[in-house]
Amino acid sequence: MMINGAGATFPYPIYSKWFDEYAKVDSSVRFNFQSIGSGGGQKQILAQTVDFGASDGPMSDDNLSKAPGKILHIPTVAGAVVLPYNLPGNPSLKLDGNTVAGIYLGQIKKWNDPKITALNPGAKLPDQDIVVVHRSDGSGTTYIFTDYLSKVSGEWKQKAGNNTSVNWPAGIGGKGNEGVSGQVKQTPGAIGYVELIYALQNKMSYADVKNAAGQFIKPTIESVTAALATASIPDDFRFSMTNAPGNDAYPIAGATWLLVYQQQKDPAKGKKLVEFLKWAVTKGEGMAKDLNYAPLPNEVQQRVLKRIDEIKT
Amino acid sequence: MPASIAVEERSIQARMAHPSRFGDKAFEWLTLAMALAVVVLIILIGWQLWIGSSLAIKRFGFHFLVTSTWDPVAEQFGALPFIYGTLVSSLIALLIAVPLSIATAAYLTELAPLWIRQPLVSLIEMLAAIPSVILGLWGIFVMIPWLRDYPFPFLKRFLGWTPFFSGPIYGPCMFAGGIIIAVMILPIITSVSREILRSVPDLQREAAYGLGATRWEATRIAVFSYAKKGLFGAVILGLGRALGETMAVTMVIGNTPQIAASLFKPGYTLASVLANEFTEATTDMYLQALFEIGLVLFGITILVNLLAQLLLRTITTASTTRAVQ
Numbered sequence: 337m338m339i340n341g342a343g344a345t346f347p348y349p350i351y352s353k354w355f356d357e358y359a360k361v362d363s364s365v366r367f368n369f370q371s372i373g374s375g376g377g378q379k380q381i382l383a384q385t386v387d388f389g390a391s392d393g394p395m396s397d398d399n400l401s402k403a404p405g406k407i408l409h410i411p412t413v414a415g416a417v418v419l420p421y422n423l424p425g426n427p428s429l430k431l432d433g434n435t436v437a438g439i440y441l442g443q444i445k446k447w448n449d450p451k452i453t454a455l456n457p458g459a460k461l462p463d464q465d466i467v468v469v470h471r472s473d474g475s476g477t478t479y480i481f482t483d484y485l486s487k488v489s490g491e492w493k494q495k496a497g498n499n500t501s502v503n504w505p506a507g508i509g510g511k512g513n514e515g516v517s518g519q520v521k522q523t524p525g526a527i528g529y530v531e532l533i534y535a536l537q538n539k540m541s542y543a544d545v546k547n548a549a550g551q552f553i554k555p556t557i558e559s560v561t562a563a564l565a566t567a568s569i570p571d572d573f574r575f576s577m578t579n580a581p582g583n584d585a586y587p588i589a590g591a592t593w594l595l596v597y598q599q600q601k602d603p604a605k606g607k608k609l610v611e612f613l614k615w616a617v618t619k620g621e622g623m624a625k626d627l628n629y630a631p632l633p634n635e636v637q638q639r640v641l642k643r644i645d646e647i648k649t
Numbered sequence: 650m651p652a653s654i655a656v657e658e659r660s661i662q663a664r665m666a667h668p669s670r671f672g673d674k675a676f677e678w679l680t681l682a683m684a685l686a687v688v689v690l691i692i693l694i695g696w697q698l699w700i701g702s703s704l705a706i707k708r709f710g711f712h713f714l715v716t717s718t719w720d721p722v723a724e725q726f727g728a729l730p731f732i733y734g735t736l737v738s739s740l741i742a743l744l745i746a747v748p749l750s751i752a753t754a755a756y757l758t759e760l761a762p763l764w765i766r767q768p769l770v771s772l773i774e775m776l777a778a779i780p781s782v783i784l785g786l787w788g789i790f791v792m793i794p795w796l797r798d799y800p801f802p803f804l805k806r807f808l809g810w811t812p813f814f815s816g817p818i819y820g821p822c823m824f825a826g827g828i829i830i831a832v833m834i835l836p837i838i839t840s841v842s843r844e845i846l847r848s849v850p851d852l853q854r855e856a857a858y859g860l861g862a863t864r865w866e867a868t869r870i871a872v873f874s875y876a877k878k879g880l881f882g883a884v885i886l887g888l889g890r891a892l893g894e895t896m897a898v899t900m901v902i903g904n905t906p907q908i909a910a911s912l913f914k915p916g917y918t919l920a921s922v923l924a925n926e927f928t929e930a931t932t933d934m935y936l937q938a939l940f941e942i943g944l945v946l947f948g949i950t951i952l953v954n955l956l957a958q959l960l961l962r963t964i965t966t967a968s969t970t971r972a973v974q
Binding site for chain 1: 928
């Protein structure tokens with residue numbers, strides 16, 4: 337039996353690993369996932385051309401109303417969006433929401449701007465132009481980042497807003513996480529935003545960001561899990577975990593979801609899908625850390641399992 | 650010849666004529682069908698683009714072609730920066746590639762020693778075989794850092810007073826986009842030009858030498874003038890490729906929808922924005938606006954080709970009138 341899914345690129349590595357491992361658990365079913373992007377994932381599940389979708393951002397009310405049946409959001413893992421930069425000497429920087437918004441609005445133009453030096457008294461910041469790098473393609477990473485900016489800056493919310501693709505007030509666009517990290521690495525004075533794993537693999541310095549509790553937090557799997565634990569998660573799991581209130585929470589983080597219909601069309605496929613989802617949310621979560629994703633904390637796990645029980649086959 | 654043999658011959662011919670005429674007719678219909686299939690395909694593509702962008706056309710109308718905002722959140726879309734980017738980057742590419750290609754083709758057909766011709770041709774054609782994405786990667790990691798360190802500051806120092814080379818140098822920019830498209834269209838213009846120049850009959854060259862022309866004069870008068878139409882066709886082929894070039898351009902052009910005089914500023918092309926945003930376009934209006942971008946690109950390509958055909962016609966009529974006089 338073949339179960340088809342499509343959608344987000346961010347969780348593709350962990351989903352691939354899950355499908356691979358699950359084939360050893362239950363060899364009667366094979367999963368096929370096409371990472372065409374969150375927008376594609378949402379469109380395909382609406383059109384019912386796939387058995388499940390995957391999206392880095394929750395579906396809007398508008399889109400959900402177009403669905404022929406009720407669609408459930410199943411959160412799987414979470415990740416951090418970090419801010420790598422290219423400065424001589426690789427100083428370690430601390431930034432806060434206002435400053436990041438100011439940089440991305442094009443208002444803070446130089447690295448030795450008083451707003452940045454105030455947060456980093458020890459660092460040697462050059463009198464150099466800040467080259468802002470953002471995503472040119474639509475992406476869940478942008479969704480998470482602009483969600484954070486919209487929360488910490490009213491001006492950002494009004495000028496650009498929150499979406500997978502926005503009208504950037506400043507900066508150049510790179511294609512994909514790899515494009516942005518490539519640009520930042522190559523351009524002296526550049527700053528960008530990428531998924532944590534890209535910054536780690538490219539050995540780039542990235543900033544500690546001030547969270548809602550006033551602490552400067554280094555982006556790690558632990559600080560993302562902390563954010564997930566303290567984020568307010570509504571019943572339908574369509575939540576945003578940026579600027580989470582916890583003391584150790586990293587503020588620029590987001591989850592990714594699997595989208596499934598509550599009423600499954602094909603009973604045999606539906607049963608297998610439910611079994612897989614239960615395995616993923618329990619056993620699968622153990623594999624998340626190795627691939628630099630934050631697993632769901634226990635309380636959330638239990639709630640998700642209850643939600644999976646509601647899927648009718 | 651005896652009448653009986655003549656009659657026999659005619660009857661044999663009559664019998665033979667039927668089957669062979671059917672074969673000819675079938676071949677004619679088949680090739681006509683193939684040709685029509687291509688035309689129908691083009692019409693279908695255009696029609697699909699049209700209905701795919703109907704919502705956006707209804708909402709924005711003509712403003713789509715002259716507005717500069719591209720805001721997916723507020724759902725305000727305007728294609729002007731992309732049209733500008735496509736045309737300017739293609740123009741830069743032509744300015745760089747055409748002299749280089751035609752000079753290369755001339756060298757290969759007129760001047761190069763015979764032993765070097767085939768290897769050089771193979772090398773140039775290998776350039777055409779490099780996938781667009783790989784060239785784009787080379788652009789980001791090799792070309793742009795080199796450009797940023799040497800040619801760009803040089804240009805800025807001497808030509809920085811012109812609006813074309815003013816402003817800060819980031820690296821990814823319109824100029825880089827134009828250069829990488831030039832690299833991509835070089836092989837095609839070179840090989841087609843080479844074929845055109847090769848097809849110039851030796852008689853033309855000999856006639857020029859016979860009249861006392863130097864090497865350059867013979868090449869200019871006998872070869873280039875004769876091959877003008879074909880060379881122009883080669884350039885149009887290159888332009889067609891330049892207008893649609895996507896992946897390599899999107900990796901080096903900076904992906905910023907803006908219209909700026911400076912070539913050091915980042916830009917955006919119609920093909921690039923489609924490649925970047927199509928898969929993640931979440932709302933219907935967004936998707937249809939992107940379809941409309943595709944329609945605009947389709948339209949521009951057809952328009953440019955039509956203009957080229959018209960220009961070609963004026964060149965040939967002008968040259969024939971001169972010859973007569």
